[in-house]
Amino acid sequence: MHDLKSIRDNPDGFDAGLKRRGLEPRAAAILALDSRRRAAQTAFQEMQARRNEASKQIGAIKKQGGDAGALMDEVAALKERIPAAEEEDRALGAEIDAILASIPNLPADDVPEGPDESANVELRRWGVPKAFDFTPLDHDAIGAKLGLMDFDGAAKLSGARFVVLKGQLARLQRAIGQFMLDLQTGENGYTEIDPPLMVKDGAAFGTGQLPKFGEDLFRTNTGHWLIPTAEVPLTNLIGDQILDEKQLPLRMTALTPCFRSEAGAAGKDTRGMIRQHQFHKVEMVSIAHPDRSGEEHERMTRCAEAVLQRLGLPYRVIVLCTGDMGFSSIKTYDIEVWLPGQGRYREISSCSNCGDFQARRMKARFRPEDGKGNRFIHTLNGSGLAVGRTLIAVMENYQRADGTIEVPEALRGYMGGQGAIG
RNA sequence: GGAGGGGUGGGUGAGUGGCUGAAACCAACGGUUUGCUAAACCGUCCUAGGGUGUCAAACCUUAGCGCGGGUUCGAAUCCCGCCCCCUCCGCCA
Known part of the structure; x- marks a missing residue:
């Protein structure tokens, strides 16, 4: 707003x-x-x-x-x-x-100008894509060979854009989610939240999904919206409040399912579990002092990158140009992970500084230390990370010639010490 | 779902249809006092608009007592609808 x-x-x-x-x-x-x-x-x-x-x-x-x-x-x-x-x-x-x-938020001055994703600018890379001595498969094929990823079964139950994970692969996904959540809470100072997955109009308006993007969401027969990201409940948690300046920054994280209708994505990423109606995500939300949201944005992005570094997954960070940014954002960094099966980088996290745009919509303010003139806080959100896509990245980057998957060091504690699956 | 009770400034909690944007207390902030701490005392202290004003200050004004209607010259107060919370009962993971 x-x-x-x-x-x-x-x-x-x-x-x-x-x-x-x-x-x-x-x-x-x-x-x-x-x-x-x-x-x-x-x-x-x-x-x-x-x-x-x-x-x-x-x-x-x-x-x-x-x-x-x-x-x-x-x-x-x-x-x-x-x-x-x-x-x-x-x-x-x-x-x-x-x-x-x-009207969407206005881009920050340092955001590159451009019409669409072709004008996004790569900022940095981390890690080197592994050289395979065999032709790496994509996650879809790996999962099928293992018999642990079932799209047909999911289609029978729910139609397109759903998946059934089984056995060790289901556990691996769970391990990834736990690992990420523990990292963000244990080391990066985010407070774990377990929020509702269904929200009312007001919350969807607060973060900017409504009034324009209702068709991207699922709606229940009670009039609730299924959250497309935990950004919605976490950020709206501070709506209608006047915080003390001392409380800032407020950092929250949640591991939740996310639901998206993918209304505008017909025919896009139809194979595999890149683009699903339902997926898990660890989301980070920061409520920041308006003078310090820029540095908080950098910090949050580093927190997301830390996950990939711990998992040994090569990635690059790009800044979205003005034409590719989301509705509420003034500046967005996307993190793209290397997928050997596709031979390219794919989005796995998006970290946005929304300035006071959402805060105005949800009336979230703080009282400055000097006591006068309440100001709107700044809100930031970022994935830390998308769990389903991380699973894909682990499968593709850690696949072996025999069709098994090595379990990254960081996840073994969550896998009962297991070093490989399949 | 049934019955009853309740939603008032950051908190607790008064409130007779006009003198109530709202007592009192607590918290917070500023000050006085003080060897330090504590206490005491004084003061400040809701939010969002609009107007006058050179920014600021100040002043005028509107609205807000869960939400939306209604009655009335006048509503926190009376009436209607809705929402939410609490207690008990029923159902249930």
Whole structure:
């Protein structure tokens, strides 16, 4: 949600930000509505003020047994006009809010400009893709050969974009999730949260899924939304609150299933478990002081990278260009892991700084130490990491010629000491 | 699902239809006092808008006592609907 005041103060800056996103200017239209709205509001409030004043006088007159008839007539006349004024104020306000709520966040200054993912910029790489002395398979084939990954069974139950994992592979996925969660809580200072997986409209609005992206979510017959990421419940946890500055930063993490309709992804990644309707993810959320969200963003990204380093999985970090960023983000780093089976890097984490965009939507503020002028906090979220895709990466990077999979050192404690599966 | 009780500033908790944006207490913050700590005393202390104002300060004003309607000249207070919480009962992982 954008700040009307900042648009008033700097309409050109607002439009310039939109332009970087590839969007048309909106400031002039918004400000025109805004001035109509303020005129309507002032008119409405002046009537109310007069009504309140007259009512007080009526009370005083009646108490002394006087005749307040003239004043009561005046109030009655005012009351004829108030509803229309109120409605005008309300309607204009709602119109402005709807516009503000539907415009994506403005990119940070240091985000590269570009139309789509082709303009993303690689920042760094870690690790070297392993040289195989055989042709590495993709996870799909490895899983099938082991008989531990069953897409047909899942299709029978649930249709496309689901998978059934079995035996050691199911355990390996569980191990990965536990390992990540323990790393983020034990070493990186995130507090573990076990949140609801179903949320109401307000939460989905707060993080920016609604009103524009409802079709990407699953909805229950109770009107709940299945969370597409734990970012939604974790971030909204601080909605409608005024925190103390001392409490910042607040770092939370959760291992949850995530549900996505993948409405716009028809025909994309149809094979394998890259893109599923349901997957597990360890999510990190930071609630940061607005002056320090940039450094928190770097820190969070490092926390996500740490997982891949511990697992010995090669990866690269890219910064998304203005045209490829999500709705709520001012800056996003994607981490892409090397997948030998596909011979390329694929997204395994996305770490975003949302600035005060979500905080405005959910009314999350903090009280500065000096006590005056509550400010909106900044929210950040990042995967640490997507569990299903990490499983894929482990399978493909640690596969052996005989079709078995080596268990990375870091996971063995979670696998009963086992060194390989299959 | 049934019956009953309840939702008021950060917390506890008053509140007769107008004098209540809201007592009191606690917490917090500033100050006085103090050898230090503690205590005591004084003061400040909700939020979001709009207007006047050169930023600031200050002032005026609107709204908010779970949410939404209604009655009334006037609603935290009365009426209706809804939501949530608590207790008991039923059902249930």
